[in-house]
Amino acid sequence: xxxxxxxxxxxxxxxxxxxxxxxxxxxxxxxxxxxxxxxxxxxxxxxxxxxxxxxxxxxxxxxxxxxxxxxxxxxxxxxxxxxxxxxxxxxxxxxxxxxxxxxxxxxxxxxxxxxxxxxxxxxxxxxxxxxxxxxxxxxxxxxxxxxxxxxxxxxxxxxxxxxxxxxxxxxxxxxxxxxxxxxxxxxxxxxxxxxxxxxxxxxxxxxxxxxxxxxxxxxxxxxxxxxxxxxxxxxxxxxxxxxxxxxxxxxxxxxxxxxxxxxxxxxxxxxxxxxxxxxxxxxxxxxxxxxxxxxxxx
Amino acid sequence: xxxxxxxxxxxxxxxxxxxxxxxxxxxxxxxxxxxxxxxxxxxxxxxxxxxxxxxxxxxxxxxxxxxxxxxxxxxxxxxxxxxxxxxxxxxxxxxxxxxxxxxxxxxxxxxxxxxxxxxxxxxxxxxxxxxxxxxxxxxxxxxxxxxxxxxxxxxxxxxxxxxxxxxxxxxxxxxxxxxxxxxxxxxxxxxxxxxxxxxxxxxxxxxxxxxxxxxxxxxxxxxxxxxxxxxxxxxxxxxxxxxxxxxxxxxxxxxxxxxxxxxxxxxxxxxxxxxxxxxxxxxxxxxxxxxxxxxxxxxxxxxxxxxxxxxxxxxxxxxxxxxxxxxxxxxxxxxxxxxxxxxxxxxxxxxxxxxxxxxxxxxxxxxxxxxxxxxxxxxxxxxxxxxxxxxxxxxxxxxxxxxxxxxxxxxxxxxxxxxxxxxxxxxxxxxxxxxxxxxxxxxxxxxxxxxxxxxxxxxxxxxxxxxxxxxxxxxxxxxxxxxxxxxxxxxxxxxxxxxxxxxxxxxxxxxxxxxxxxxxxxxxxxxxxxxxxxxxxxxxxxxxxxxxxxxxxxxxxxxxxxxxxxxxxxxxxxxxxxxxxxxxxxxxxxxxxxxxxx
Numbered sequence: 001x002x003x004x005x006x007x008x009x010x011x012x013x014x015x016x017x018x019x020x021x022x023x024x025x026x027x028x029x030x031x032x033x034x035x036x037x038x039x040x041x042x043x044x045x046x047x048x049x050x051x052x053x054x055x056x057x058x059x060x061x062x063x064x065x066x067x068x069x070x071x072x073x074x075x076x077x078x079x080x081x082x083x084x085x086x087x088x089x090x091x092x093x094x095x096x097x098x099x100x101x102x103x104x105x106x107x108x109x110x111x112x113x114x115x116x117x118x119x120x121x122x123x124x125x126x127x128x129x130x131x132x133x134x135x136x137x138x139x140x141x142x143x144x145x146x147x148x149x150x151x152x153x154x155x156x157x158x159x160x161x162x163x164x165x166x167x168x169x170x171x172x173x174x175x176x177x178x179x180x181x182x183x184x185x186x187x188x189x190x191x192x193x194x195x196x197x198x199x200x201x202x203x204x205x206x207x208x209x210x211x212x213x214x215x216x217x218x219x220x221x222x223x224x225x226x227x228x229x230x231x232x233x234x235x236x237x238x239x240x241x242x243x244x245x246x247x248x249x250x251x252x253x254x255x256x257x258x259x260x261x262x263x264x265x266x267x268x269x270x271x272x273x274x275x276x277x278x279x280x281x282x283x284x285x286x287x288x289x290x291x292x293x294x295x296x297x298x
Numbered sequence: 299x300x301x302x303x304x305x306x307x308x309x310x311x312x313x314x315x316x317x318x319x320x321x322x323x324x325x326x327x328x329x330x331x332x333x334x335x336x337x338x339x340x341x342x343x344x345x346x347x348x349x350x351x352x353x354x355x356x357x358x359x360x361x362x363x364x365x366x367x368x369x370x371x372x373x374x375x376x377x378x379x380x381x382x383x384x385x386x387x388x389x390x391x392x393x394x395x396x397x398x399x400x401x402x403x404x405x406x407x408x409x410x411x412x413x414x415x416x417x418x419x420x421x422x423x424x425x426x427x428x429x430x431x432x433x434x435x436x437x438x439x440x441x442x443x444x445x446x447x448x449x450x451x452x453x454x455x456x457x458x459x460x461x462x463x464x465x466x467x468x469x470x471x472x473x474x475x476x477x478x479x480x481x482x483x484x485x486x487x488x489x490x491x492x493x494x495x496x497x498x499x500x501x502x503x504x505x506x507x508x509x510x511x512x513x514x515x516x517x518x519x520x521x522x523x524x525x526x527x528x529x530x531x532x533x534x535x536x537x538x539x540x541x542x543x544x545x546x547x548x549x550x551x552x553x554x555x556x557x558x559x560x561x562x563x564x565x566x567x568x569x570x571x572x573x574x575x576x577x578x579x580x581x582x583x584x585x586x587x588x589x590x591x592x593x594x595x596x597x598x599x600x601x602x603x604x605x606x607x608x609x610x611x612x613x614x615x616x617x618x619x620x621x622x623x624x625x626x627x628x629x630x631x632x633x634x635x636x637x638x639x640x641x642x643x644x645x646x647x648x649x650x651x652x653x654x655x656x657x658x659x660x661x662x663x664x665x666x667x668x669x670x671x672x673x674x675x676x677x678x679x680x681x682x683x684x685x686x687x688x689x690x691x692x693x694x695x696x697x698x699x700x701x702x703x704x705x706x707x708x709x710x711x712x713x714x715x716x717x718x719x720x721x722x723x724x725x726x727x728x729x730x731x732x733x734x735x736x737x738x739x740x741x742x743x744x745x746x747x748x749x750x751x752x753x754x755x756x757x758x759x760x761x762x763x764x765x766x767x768x769x770x771x772x773x774x775x776x777x778x779x780x781x782x783x784x785x786x787x788x789x790x791x792x793x794x795x796x797x798x799x800x801x802x803x804x805x806x807x808x809x810x811x812x813x814x815x816x817x818x819x820x821x822x823x824x825x826x827x828x829x830x831x832x833x834x835x836x837x838x839x840x841x842x843x844x845x846x847x848x849x850x851x852x853x854x855x856x857x858x859x860x861x862x863x864x865x866x867x868x869x870x871x872x873x874x875x876x877x878x879x880x881x882x883x884x885x886x887x888x889x890x891x892x893x894x895x896x
Contacts, residue, residue: 064317067320068538072540079590139333
């Protein structure tokens, strides 16, 4: 502790009341034992900032936890990371924060099969060991798929997101024929405008067509129709999944109400490609049943 | 296989309906449960099903320590299954009514009405309308007299149970006092007996249980005299949604010897009991490990009075030097300022609560601090590097004059001067001056006193608002209207119950939330019962008059409280029994007395 700080504290304790819990001598002794001054704390956090190891966590979000907001999901993951015992790297400064980033916010009530979370650690750890520790403390519904160590120059996935593949299941009153007709009309159109309303913001008009890539109606063994679509994230923005569904309904003069919405995967462009990716072709492609098996499952 | 089959468990029709309404409500995470450290038991093998409730929004209720303690005790020590539910926000409540969804528990998403017992903590009077809202949503008859074998036994507790009469018709019984020992007796009764009538009879035989249907019988406050660390939750639930307190906590001390005459907790939780520092350190570190929090709070009514506070801080910091350690409710003194600084190197704000700004008024309320101590504390805070100083005062205290109100303004100006002396005229600091309204509470020395008139409070607020400079000072004043309601209900009797029911039926709920407070509903409800809100709040009780809560024995003798009232009128302070000898309040009995004296 600096001399100045000691002097300030000594001055500050001149008025200690006789009923106080510590005498002046006790207080001075206690001050001498202070383990961390603000200066030391900042210096320690700067030192810690220099030793950072990046990891990418792939996690499925299922069941009731899909009702968590983006920030709540981040906080929940952060709590799990702390409980797992890994050493999180902190940002420098007076109020250091753990460095954690999700590649793409997830709308409330939608599931995800392979959402990407990137975290910086202060101490390197084997990716499998990390996965083992984390999988034991994740709450129900957050299912760990894998953990990868990111080597080399780090560029966050969040800065390279090119889009996501979405899937919707609809109520039984929606037929495969209606969905196929809507998809055909959307594919044939040059522009498809929907209103975007947000609280405390003026209504905007969004051209959904510009952001929708390949789209396919898939058959379900339960006989319930489902739809898959790749939705781009560009410098001009993106379309929200519910806007895509609303636009489709408008094309056939009805309202499609999804009973489940899933973000199957997030497409990340490789560094140096200017955010360009080869978009997935969904028509005729294999249709995955669900998220990959949880980490550690046989 | 369906692509959803892998990710979803089978859901019943109620769960499907709940899931269908959640996307349309604010903060659906309030209702999903499943948080880390939540306990799920097999309903088929659980010996009894208990629901704990805090009658306010999830983010308020999840931070309540009492619920966490009782939840953990029942689930860890008994075969019963304790679950939770909180008061649904109005948008959710409306959706539930529209879709015929009954109030459900977070753990199992099963109706609360199916439980054996439903415990509701009453932490403040402004949540009373929410209790009725929850009962109604659950499909449980509002009044105890109308309940049948199909309904759970509805039990009230918490500090407001110190005057149960305003809520008496709505509860089957009240657990009076501290619940740690009591709850095990209650669970044993639920496990052993199978009918509502038998259970109620057995509960009524516990000396700390008040059963309103039996009339106003004498009930003693339960005291958890061992104050053993084992009841500290080992695995507290970690909320998903932002809670008001996002941190782990360890209760280091219960009770307070300061004897502030307005303070309900200071009277109700006597005598003082402390936990050993080494146990506190152990429990605190364990709580951090199993929750993932990066902040730990050492809680009590005045943590700087905790004997081993230095030892506990040092012990915790030795293991977790970067930890954000908070010490709430500190005394106004330089010692606590230094303690807070030592505990937490990164916090920019510090709070002190002088409560009154003149020596005369501090003598009246028995706040044993003087102007010099307050000034020294303010100076020490700025010298320690704090840039935000929060200070709390009360207006409308008994015997208050214009000078006391002016002194609050003077304090704000003086604190700013000190800040400028230490940090410079243009220094970046803020003095927060917060003034709430005095509300008399049962079982305190001021229980006989009336509240100030609403217009008086408004004029005092206006005076402070006009006199307080804006630069580097931020002023906040508590709305007199909700304070009046709190005052009218806190000292109410059985006659207040119909008012609460009327107000709820007229739309009152979440009265503690300014944006939802329905003033008209309450004014009309009082009028319909031939009362006025102001009249009830302003009412002074005569010293020889029977009080609605006289049958609840807190442990403090009425003679002591009366003596304290007279002392306040003589502007005399009573010493702190920790240092100045026993004041013979009556709270220390048997083994507790021995320990306190030692």
